[in-house]
Amino acid sequence: MGEFELIQRFFTRAQRPAARGVALGIGDDCALLQPTPGMQMAVSCDMLVAGRHFFADTSPRALGHKALAVNLSDLAACGAHPLGFTLALALPEANAAWLEPFSQGLLALADAHGCELVGGDTTQGPLNICITVFGEVPPGQALLRSGAHAGDDIYVSGSLGDARLALEALQGKLVLPDAVLAQARQRLEQPTPRVGLGLALRGIASACADISDGLLGDLGHILERSGVGATLQTALAIHLIAACAHPAWSSALFGTENGSTQRLQCVLAGGDDYELVFTAPVNQRAAVQAASFSSSTPVTRIGQIDGHAGLRLVDGDGASVANTFASFDHFASAVGH
Amino acid sequence: MGEFELIQRFFTRAQRPAARGVALGIGDDCALLQPTPGMQMAVSCDMLVAGRHFFADTSPRALGHKALAVNLSDLAACGAHPLGFTLALALPEANAAWLEPFSQGLLALADAHGCELVGGDTTQGPLNICITVFGEVPPGQALLRSGAHAGDDIYVSGSLGDARLALEALQGKLVLPDAVLAQARQRLEQPTPRVGLGLALRGIASACADISDGLLGDLGHILERSGVGATLQTALAIHLIAACAHPAWSSALFGTENGSTQRLQCVLAGGDDYELVFTAPVNQRAAVQAASFSSSTPVTRIGQIDGHAGLRLVDGDGASVANTFASFDHFASAVGH
Numbered sequence: 001m002g003e004f005e006l007i008q009r010f011f012t013r014a015q016r017p018a019a020r021g022v023a024l025g026i027g028d029d030c031a032l033l034q035p036t037p038g039m040q041m042a043v044s045c046d047m048l049v050a051g052r053h054f055f056a057d058t059s060p061r062a063l064g065h066k067a068l069a070v071n072l073s074d075l076a077a078c079g080a081h082p083l084g085f086t087l088a089l090a091l092p093e094a095n096a097a098w099l100e101p102f103s104q105g106l107l108a109l110a111d112a113h114g115c116e117l118v119g120g121d122t123t124q125g126p127l128n129i130c131i132t133v134f135g136e137v138p139p140g141q142a143l144l145r146s147g148a149h150a151g152d153d154i155y156v157s158g159s160l161g162d163a164r165l166a167l168e169a170l171q172g173k174l175v176l177p178d179a180v181l182a183q184a185r186q187r188l189e190q191p192t193p194r195v196g197l198g199l200a201l202r203g204i205a206s207a208c209a210d211i212s213d214g215l216l217g218d219l220g221h222i223l224e225r226s227g228v229g230a231t232l233q234t235a236l237a238i239h240l241i242a243a244c245a246h247p248a249w250s251s252a253l254f255g256t257e258n259g260s261t262q263r264l265q266c267v268l269a270g271g272d273d274y275e276l277v278f279t280a281p282v283n284q285r286a287a288v289q290a291a292s293f294s295s296s297t298p299v300t301r302i303g304q305i306d307g308h309a310g311l312r313l314v315d316g317d318g319a320s321v322a323n324t325f326a327s328f329d330h331f332a333s334a335v336g337h
Numbered sequence: 338m339g340e341f342e343l344i345q346r347f348f349t350r351a352q353r354p355a356a357r358g359v360a361l362g363i364g365d366d367c368a369l370l371q372p373t374p375g376m377q378m379a380v381s382c383d384m385l386v387a388g389r390h391f392f393a394d395t396s397p398r399a400l401g402h403k404a405l406a407v408n409l410s411d412l413a414a415c416g417a418h419p420l421g422f423t424l425a426l427a428l429p430e431a432n433a434a435w436l437e438p439f440s441q442g443l444l445a446l447a448d449a450h451g452c453e454l455v456g457g458d459t460t461q462g463p464l465n466i467c468i469t470v471f472g473e474v475p476p477g478q479a480l481l482r483s484g485a486h487a488g489d490d491i492y493v494s495g496s497l498g499d500a501r502l503a504l505e506a507l508q509g510k511l512v513l514p515d516a517v518l519a520q521a522r523q524r525l526e527q528p529t530p531r532v533g534l535g536l537a538l539r540g541i542a543s544a545c546a547d548i549s550d551g552l553l554g555d556l557g558h559i560l561e562r563s564g565v566g567a568t569l570q571t572a573l574a575i576h577l578i579a580a581c582a583h584p585a586w587s588s589a590l591f592g593t594e595n596g597s598t599q600r601l602q603c604v605l606a607g608g609d610d611y612e613l614v615f616t617a618p619v620n621q622r623a624a625v626q627a628a629s630f631s632s633s634t635p636v637t638r639i640g641q642i643d644g645h646a647g648l649r650l651v652d653g654d655g656a657s658v659a660n661t662f663a664s665f666d667h668f669a670s671a672v673g674h
Contacts, residue, residue, distance in 0.1 A: 024481070028481050029414035029545075030472070031379070032415075033377060033379075034377050034378075035378060037375055038374055040371050041369070041371075041372060041471075042370075044367045044423075045423035045425050045469060047458045049460055049462030049465075051462070052461055074366040078366050078367040080367060088382050088383070088469075089384075090384055090465060119380060119381060121382050123390070124389055125384075125388070125389055126386070128465045130467035132423055132469035139360070145364075146365070208366075
């Protein structure tokens with residue numbers, strides 16, 4: 001199968017009504033996007049490499065989903081409305097049995113967000129998936145990392161830590177009951193980009209980032225860019241790991257002192273969650289709840305921004321918790337992120 | 338060196354005046370582009386893989402140049418004005434001795450075109466360079482592959498075939514004098530994107546594509562999308578290989594019958610030239626010459642569009658030339674494109 005047949009067979013859709021914002025799709029030297037007049041274009045790019053960001057035997061359908069999800073998550077963090085994306089794909093071989101489910105997983109998520117595949121590139125090479133995504137946002141309304149102020153609340157969406165838990169189980173570092181592994185693995189392999197929540201938080205959140213490298217690392221980016229510090233409640237954060245809600249094993253795995261540390265490690269520095277961490281003024285609490293409801297996305301308040309540089313962890317009694325949790329670095333860590 | 342230090346050290350520029358069209362650059366979840374109101378955004382994406390698109394020992398400075406050049410060439414083919422690009426980079430290791438010249442080659446070409454690096458991704462993995470480039474073009478003025486009509490002239494810019502000649506020499510398939518290899522290798526490793534010509538051809542050319550896979554293949558895309566055929570003058574095309582102008586070796590290498598075939602193979606199907614092939618109505622001949630002059634880009638008329646499907650080659654006497662020239666396919670061919 002040659003390059004053109006591959007594109008035609010798996011990535012060219014049947015004639016569809018012109019997608020919002022797309023004047024010309026696949027098939028020319030460039031795609032042409034027509035943003036709504038006056039809007040800014042939000043652009044983000046992520047590259048996934050076999051053996052580093054995913055296991056080589058990951059289901060191709062899940063991989064297609066995840067490759068786009070991690071990019072949509074960046075648009076979500078920015079409060080941008082998805083328009084389209086390009087896909088560059090290096091493959092060891094043009095294998096239809098892999099390409100078909102991969103393209104299905106990819107395009108199903110694209111369709112769910114009205115985000116059109118507008119172009120790209122395919123080549124032979126070690127498996128590598130690079131997506132660049134485009135969205136639009138009214139000027140001045142993008143959610144940035146730089147807007148947090150002392151006194152603002154800190155929130156996270158959804159659940160944190162399950163992706164890391166699944167990773168450790170798949171690496172043989174811990175054993176999970178099958179049902180729990182299946183749930184956690186779903187979070188690792190098919191994360192949910194919080195696009196609706198990001199859009200709903202425009203004008204409400206003061207700063208926002210998505211959590212790809214771990215909560216502490218990504219919140220750290222907000223603190224650094226905003227020139228502020230923060231205090232996090234570990235007694236609240238520790239409940240964010242969804243797998244712990246599972247009655248079959250929570251206490252068995254995490255009942256001990258070491259278990260609590262491991263659980264916090266997953267939540268605070270696990271990575272690959274693709275939830276949003278954001279800040280908002282205290283007087284926006286009702287508005288944050290309304291955004292959570294309107295986007296059907298759970299939101300948990302876990303701390304507060306303050307004027308002292310750095311990030312402090314405190315337990316339920318306000319006592320300091322040592323921060324020994326390391327975030328993910330793409331040049332230092334193992335497979336999975 | 339971690340991911341953030343790598344980006345900071347090699348890809349973050351000193352404070353500069355805000356680039357045209359860039360509202361927010363590197364450092365947040367998304368970059369924000371602000372297109373000129375009403376303009377369309379042209380988007381293209383190319384992925385370069387070590388061992389397939391370039392030799393592993395290619396000079397990193399040349400590679401930085403080429404990775405952006407092949408993308409700017411797509412904007413040129415579309416008649417779009419470059420605004421910015423994202424860079425995703427998988428590297429076996431964060432090696433400063435490689436990254437420094439790579440980033441210099443990349444950013445020098447970016448600066449020459451006022452095209453800002455707005456974001457991207459870096460990760461550990463087999464060497465892979467993926468760039469997505471953004472430009473703008475007034476609605477309805479983009480040069481497309483689909484606009485050629487019977488009777489239009491066919492032109493190519495610059496020279497064709499030298500990149501392939503260099504590739505064959507580097508692969509040991511033929512021997513070139515040092516001076517000739519140096520000249521041809523420059524074309525292979527540091528192609529010149531024809532951005533100025535593409536802009537000058539707006540409103541003049543009826544169809545346009547850049548030549549990455551070889552003249553016959555890329556002209557073939559124009560014919561297919563436009564629903565037309567063409568006749569090419571091989572006696573004109575054969576002169577397009579610049580290395581043949583070199584007195585030291587032209588006749589020695591290409592004097593024989595086999596030499597002529599090899600020379601035509603380089604010109605017609607060589608690939609990696611990053612010149613433009615375009616069509617224009619006969620009454621635009623003076624305007625095409627003016628565009629060539631204003632952009633300081635040589636242009637050669639080599640054939641004509643007609644209504645008969647397919648591509649015919651004829652020699653100087655109008656006699657048919659057998660088309661045995663195969664174009665490049667990224668799932669079938671060797672290193673070099």
